[in-house]
Amino acid sequence: MTEEINELIKNEYEAGFVTDVESETLPPGLNEDVIRFISSKKNEPEWLLEWRLKAFHVWKEMDEPTWAHVQYPEINFQDVSYYSAPKSMDDRPKSLDEVDPELLKTYEKLGIPLHEQAALAGVAVDVVFDSVSVVTTFREKLKEAGVIFMPISEAVHEHPDLVKKYLGSVVPQKDNYYAALNCAVFSDGSFVYIPKGVRCPMELSTYFRINEQSTGQFERTLIIAEEGSHVSYLEGCTAPMRDENQLHAAVVELVALDNAEIKYSTVQNWYPGDAEGKGGIYNFVTKRGVCHTNAKISWTQVETGSAVTWKYPSCILKGDNSVGEFYSVALTNNFQQADTGTKMIHLGKNTKSTIITKGISAGKSQNAYRGLVRMNPGAEGARNYTQCDSLLIGDKCGAHTFPYIESKHPSAVIEHEATTSKVSDDQLFLCQQRGIDVEKAVSMIVNGFCKEVFKELPMEFAVEAGKLLEVSLEGSVG
Amino acid sequence: MLSIKNLQAKVEEKDIIKGLNLNIKPGEVHAIMGPNGAGKSTLGNVLSGREGYEVTGGSVEFLGKDLLDFEPEERAREGLFLAFQYPVEIPGVSNLEFLKASVDAVREHRGQDPLDSVSFLKLAREKCKAVNLDQNFLKRGVNEGFSGGEKKRNEIMQMMLLEPSLCILDETDSGLDIDALQVVADGVNSQRSVDRSFIVVTHYQRLLDYIVPDYVHVLANGRIVKSGGKELALELEEKGYSWIDEEVV
Numbered sequence: 001m002t003e004e005i006n007e008l009i010k011n012e013y014e015a016g017f018v019t020d021v022e023s024e025t026l027p028p029g030l031n032e033d034v035i036r037f038i039s040s041k042k043n044e045p046e047w048l049l050e051w052r053l054k055a056f057h058v059w060k061e062m063d064e065p066t067w068a069h070v071q072y073p074e075i076n077f078q079d080v081s082y083y084s085a086p087k088s089m090d091d092r093p094k095s096l097d098e099v100d101p102e103l104l105k106t107y108e109k110l111g112i113p114l115h116e117q118a119a120l121a122g123v124a125v126d127v128v129f130d131s132v133s134v135v136t137t138f139r140e141k142l143k144e145a146g147v148i149f150m151p152i153s154e155a156v157h158e159h160p161d162l163v164k165k166y167l168g169s170v171v172p173q174k175d176n177y178y179a180a181l182n183c184a185v186f187s188d189g190s191f192v193y194i195p196k197g198v199r200c201p202m203e204l205s206t207y208f209r210i211n212e213q214s215t216g217q218f219e220r221t222l223i224i225a226e227e228g229s230h231v232s233y234l235e236g237c238t239a240p241m242r243d244e245n246q247l248h249a250a251v252v253e254l255v256a257l258d259n260a261e262i263k264y265s266t267v268q269n270w271y272p273g274d275a276e277g278k279g280g281i282y283n284f285v286t287k288r289g290v291c292h293t294n295a296k297i298s299w300t301q302v303e304t305g306s307a308v309t310w311k312y313p314s315c316i317l318k319g320d321n322s323v324g325e326f327y328s329v330a331l332t333n334n335f336q337q338a339d340t341g342t343k344m345i346h347l348g349k350n351t352k353s354t355i356i357t358k359g360i361s362a363g364k365s366q367n368a369y370r371g372l373v374r375m376n377p378g379a380e381g382a383r384n385y386t387q388c389d390s391l392l393i394g395d396k397c398g399a400h401t402f403p404y405i406e407s408k409h410p411s412a413v414i415e416h417e418a419t420t421s422k423v424s425d426d427q428l429f430l431c432q433q434r435g436i437d438v439e440k441a442v443s444m445i446v447n448g449f450c451k452e453v454f455k456e457l458p459m460e461f462a463v464e465a466g467k468l469l470e471v472s473l474e475g476s477v478g
Numbered sequence: 479m480l481s482i483k484n485l486q487a488k489v490e491e492k493d494i495i496k497g498l499n500l501n502i503k504p505g506e507v508h509a510i511m512g513p514n515g516a517g518k519s520t521l522g523n524v525l526s527g528r529e530g531y532e533v534t535g536g537s538v539e540f541l542g543k544d545l546l547d548f549e550p551e552e553r554a555r556e557g558l559f560l561a562f563q564y565p566v567e568i569p570g571v572s573n574l575e576f577l578k579a580s581v582d583a584v585r586e587h588r589g590q591d592p593l594d595s596v597s598f599l600k601l602a603r604e605k606c607k608a609v610n611l612d613q614n615f616l617k618r619g620v621n622e623g624f625s626g627g628e629k630k631r632n633e634i635m636q637m638m639l640l641e642p643s644l645c646i647l648d649e650t651d652s653g654l655d656i657d658a659l660q661v662v663a664d665g666v667n668s669q670r671s672v673d674r675s676f677i678v679v680t681h682y683q684r685l686l687d688y689i690v691p692d693y694v695h696v697l698a699n700g701r702i703v704k705s706g707g708k709e710l711a712l713e714l715e716e717k718g719y720s721w722i723d724e725e726v727v
């Protein structure tokens with residue numbers, strides 16, 4: 001049976017192709033001049049350049065973290081190119097019709113027919129192609145509601161006060177090595193602002209894509225939900241096949257002011273590397289949100305891609321009665337390595353957090369959950385419930401759980417449950433005996449295992465997520 | 479329907495089936511009895527193509543085809559059904575979803591269109607009722623937390639949905655209370671037809687009062703050592719297996 005599974009997980013990565021779009025790429029290397037170049041390319045104000053340079057100096061003094069349960073060859077950050085933009089950037093398209101057909105074809109290959117998707121699902125799509133946003137739709141409709149949804153590079157010019165106030169307010173420059181790097185060289189990303197009391201009329205969605213050889217991707221996303229507002233944000237990515245490892249170090253900051261709610265969903269399908277463990281994306285992400293009084297932040301992630309994943313979407317439960325949630329599916333196969341989890345920092349009274357994670361390991365992959373639940377001295381009556389489940393497929397993979405619990409308030413309640421199970425030969429044989437082939441059986445079992453998390457995904461995204469998982473299961477698990 | 483000639487098979491390097499012959503015609507019900515460890519379940523596993531059960535000799539013809547050529551799922555789609563002695567749980571996968579995938583696979587193989595969800599649900603509910611299982615069982619995980627008897631009835635329900643040509647029931651009666659035994663037997667009897675055959679593995683003559691077999695075989699030490707009509711079961715009930723061993727020797 002193991003043999004058969006090994007066969008199945010050898011299938012090719014479906015999104016493996018490179019689009020031929022001429023792009024303007026900076027030669028590899030990182031120094032002050034590079035940062036000045038990036039900043040001037042974007043006509044950034046002086047304060048932002050200064051901010052970047054400060055981060056650069058902070059970063060230079062830091063060391064790459066080594067505590068994660070992942071192994072990869074040392075990255076030479078001077079070999080990375082820190083800027084690339086599609087040529088068509090200069091005369092930016094006003095509508096989809098004006099978009100470079102090559103780009104659109106790329107999305108179609110990925111099964112994302114943009115026109116249809118935007119129209120049918122009522123989703124506003126801020127597409128990031130490499131480092132620059134090239135298409136933004138539905139902006140008008142959002143405008144009516146007062147919602148701002150635009151590339152952060154534009155927000156810097158159009159809403160400088162907001163950007164200045166909140167950029168780096170949740171993830172400070174010196175937070176960690178990759179975050180500091182991102183601050184110095186961030187390319188582009190999304191900016192979202194939901195005014196007081198507004199319920200965002202549609203799901204906000206961004207597709208990310210890496211397309212340039214050895215181009216680092218440094219997304220920067222900032223979402224601000226004013227008092228009593230509500231927004232659901234969807235992030236999905238997939239990358240073309242290549243041999244060289246690519247660095248990805250994104251930063252996402254969420255601010256949920258009093259009584260606000262932010263739901264942030266991710267489906268991540270970066271190129272995982274081939275069956276021999278060659279290539280693949282290195283994904284070092286810092287995602288964090290801060291919840292003010294009665295606010296709620298909910299992270300849902302489906303992680304199927306990348307060679308190395310280092311990612312801990314976290315919540316700082318600052319305000320009383322605030323709520324943090326983390327729902328995660330992380331699937332690894334072949335030689336993929338994932339070290340992912342969350343941090344729930346309880347500061348306010350009666351704060352509540354829920355962590356549900358599903359780790360699936362196949363092939364020779366390593367899958368680790370790492371989670372911190374901290375109850376600070378002020379966290380009276382705070383509660384956490386954590387459930388970590390691991391599923392092993394085959395016998396050459398590994399699942400690991402590293403829960404860290406720190407409780408500094410006697411009334412805080414922390415519950416932790418963990419299980420490890422295996423897709424057994426008996427289960428697969430039962431399926432086969434009922435006419436179901438192994439590939440379908442594994443997919444059914446894995447989907448069943450993830451059900452609790454999938455139901456947290458917004459409807460509009462479920463189809464896409466299902467498709468991406470299907471690709472991973474087809475190609476990676478069977 | 480099924481023709482087994484001098485079948486030999488081993489598990490984990492140990493010979494378990496040692497020259498077994500069996501012929502089953504369409505519509506017949508064959509009961510197989512025999513001591514623990516004789517190889518009854520192994521026979522079911524070998525016929526359904528389970529990995530790890532290696533055929534070392536002999537042949538098996540099923541509906542005119544060489545059964546041993548096929549993958550387990552192909553055998554199932556061709557109409558071979560095994561009701562497990564110990565049905566395994568698949569947590570998280572709903573019974574309904576599992577059954578739909580199963581029926582779809584078999585229908586596709588037969589060149590039929592898949593049933594739409596509504597018709598399928600209707601059909602599944604009907605079959606649930608036939609084996610006296612509450613409809614809630616369709617929503618629950620496959621065998622997840624089912625009692626022993628519920629698992630067995632779930633197996634029979636699957637058999638009814640799939641409409642196989644050959645059904646191997648491996649101790650489907652064990653662990654059933656009297657009422658459930660009746661339900662299962664009724665289920666099986668309702669499926670009896672001129673083009674469907676059964677192999678009923680059991681330790682208890684009682685089941686054969688309900689499902690009356692055309693033939694009874696004794697499987698011991700990897701072979702069929704004695705065959706007879708339904709009265710053989712009564713004889714076994716009375717005398718046990720030791721007299722056969724002597725007879726054979």
Ligand SMILES: Nc1ncnc2c1ncn2[C@@H]1O[C@H](COP(=O)(O)OP(=O)(O)OP(=O)(O)O)[C@@H](O)[C@H]1O
Pocket residue numbers: 489490494512513514515516517518519520521530563
């Ligand atoms: N997967 C296996 N690994 C090792 N030994 C096995 C395996 N399957 C069967 N056997 C051995 O083969 C022999 C026959 O087992 P089998 O389950 O077929 O007996 P059975 O006739 O069904 O017995 P029972 O009446 O107890 O169900 C036993 O000695 C058993 O231990």
Ligand SMILES: [Mg+2]
Pocket residue numbers: 518519520563648649
């Ligand atoms: Mg048995």
